[in-house]
Amino acid sequence: MKLTHLTTIAIIFVCTTIAWWLLGGVITQRTAQVGYQTGDDVSGRWGPQLIQKHPVARYTSSNGSSMVLQPAKSDVKVQLAYQPVKMGLLWHRTYGVKFEGAYTFTNTTAITQMLNVGFDLPAGKTLLDKVHFTLGEGATARHAVAAPQEGMISDSVQLAPGESLPIKVSYECRGMNFWAYTFSDTSRIRDFNLTLNTDFQDVNFPVSSPTDRRATDKGMELVWKYEDAISAPGISLEMPREINAGPVAAQISFYAPLSLLLFFVVILITAISRGVSLHPVNYFFMAAGFFAFPLLFSYMLDVVPVHLSFVIAAVTSLLLVCGYLRAAAGLFLFRVAVVAQTAYMVLFSYSFFFKGLTGLTLTLGGIVTLGVLMALTAKVDWSQKLGAVSPRLA
Known part of the structure; x- marks a missing residue:
């Protein structure tokens, strides 16, 4: 040649x-160009990336300083339903979430304290539905009806030394890409349990892997359990990758x-x-x-x-x-x-x-x-x- x-x-x-x-x-x-145009549109209509913060309580010490109190016990249940939306050439990884959290705060000081319990809701333009925030249990339970202030539901209650206060929080909303649960203060997390159920099995954990997992008929059951952890990592789950x-x-x-x-x-x-x-x-x-x-x-x-x-x-x-x-x-x-x-x-x-x-x-x-x-x-x-x-x- x-x-x-x-x-x-x-x-x-x-x-x-x-x-x-x-x-x-x-x-x-x-x-x-299509992703830029449709991404904000989907986020605005469906919901942003959702980050749920661990609740804390605050009280004023005898010297006038503000003190932070972590829950003595936490039992969180989350359900994620994957519902991807296609716009143009792109799939957007959208989902629905049902959140239920049961927390217990205990007055560990030697005097009666006025605790201000605050629960941060997911930030951004998020449509929250069926929001419930309850302090106490049984006949003494009190349902907070005040609108959230700056993205937080809060209420105050007086606790005697050693007295405990159970609170329950639940809501439903929608987000996209990933769901996360973070700790504002990771110095020490006690008796924490989070169970997350999905309707998909293609799971990815950017931050920390669960302590236990098992496949279910519809997806996965993932459990994060911290008995007495120092510097506990946050929890995050990405939605499945779409083609x-x-x-x-x-x-x-x-x-x-x-x-x-x-x-x-x-x-x-x-x-x-x-x-x-x-x-x-x-x-x-x-x-x-x-x-x-x-x-x-x-x-x-x-x-x-x-x-x-x-x-x-x-x-x-x-x-x-x-x-x-x-x-x-x-x-x-x-x-x-x-x-x-x-x-x-x-x-x-x-x-x-x-x-x-x-x-x-x-x-x-x-x-x-x-x-x-x-x-x-x-x-x-x-x-x-x-x-x-x-x-x-x-």
Whole structure:
């Protein structure tokens, strides 16, 4: 094969790569714009990232300073219902939460104290429903009816030395991305128990893992238990990751040159070893057929589900490239092209739907390709083939 032909094929590859990268940039910008426009809209209508703070009580000491009192016992129950919302090319990880907290405060001082119990509600534009805040229990229970001040429900009660005050708090609201429970003062957390039930099993803990977990019929039951912990970490749970079509399409476009490079290598070596003459124009049409895959996939996403878009785009590209090679180079090269394009374009691109598999897929594909080509061409006299096979320019 003449050097000028290899140079022309290289130029075709470089130009196709630039076109793919431009397409990837357009998809990325389009996705970011849609995400920016819809993210605030979803957050405003559904709810923000929810952070629930551990309650505290305050009292004034004999010297006039304000003292903070942690609950002597905490029993928290949380239910998360995952309800993702799709807008444009993006899924937003929204959910509903039911919160119930039972806390006990104990006057550990030697004198009667006036405790001011405060419970911080989740911050932001959060629609809170069925809010209940109760001090005491039984016939002496008192339900707070005052509206929250600066995002906090608070009430005061007088406790004798050693006397305990149970409080109960419950509400329902909606949020997005993650739910968290934090401790404002982690110096010492006693007798704390939080049970979180989900209707999904794809769980991720950015801060601390639960002390116990088990699968349920609908999802997971997760338990955080601190008997007497110092510097207890907060609790956080991310919602499941959704397949966002925009970022996947952009990644496929950015990494598509690797698929084309492997395909070109296979076709080039196979053609030379079999004595098949392919002109650089043939490689131009093959590159165009490859380019059709991410182009069609990215612009079908607005009207067709993501997996169906992928199948239609992949089949279209396979028909273009492999059908063209069948007509231009014969049955054997057609069979090679079907296997190579399915492996390098379809399977490699589909690996972007699975986190962490792309690099492994590319590595295995490259190694298998090298092994197959070495086995098929081990006895080929390359000096004879490269000298004998030279495509004629029209």
